[in-house]
Amino acid sequence: MAPKSASRQRRCPNEIEAIIEDIVCAADEPVGAYDIAKIAAKQKCSMSPAQVYRGLNRLAETGSVERFASWNAFVASNGERRVHLFYETCKNHDWAEKHSVHLQLQSLCDRLGFRANSNHVELNGRCASCNTRQPS
Ligand SMILES: [Zn+2]
Missing domain, CATH: 3.30.1490.190 (Ferric-uptake regulator, C-terminal dimerisarion domain)
Incomplete structure (x- = not known):
């Protein structure tokens, strides 16, 4: 079994979504899931790409972010x-x-x-x- 990263603690979906939303809102350009995972890791909030994708999908459903099919990237949405x-x-x-x-x-x-x-x-x-x- 791979050692568990000290910074990759178990987070609830709401925490993950809040972290993702902050990252997308702070970005000047559309960001992809892997970019978000890298930025989160730098902020000591490591999460797997699968967690990022699930969080992004939930945020897209609520209208907090918009997904760009062309770039497979996301931007913040204010409705x-x-x-x-x-x-x-x-x-x-x-x-x-x-x-x-x-x-x-x-x-x-x-x-x-x-x-x-x-x-x-x-x-x-x-x-x-x-x-x-x-x-x-
Ligand atoms: Zn140009």
């Missing part, structure tokens, strides 16, 4: 309906409040009888600066 922009060339991320986009999507879902599991909207592309440097 605003945002459209996230991912810049594939420079690897930056930005967002815009676009309530009208969400209203149109909700209207489409209603018309189709479709029930969305998430209201996360993300677009992938190149930022204006990258477009200026490398026009396609």
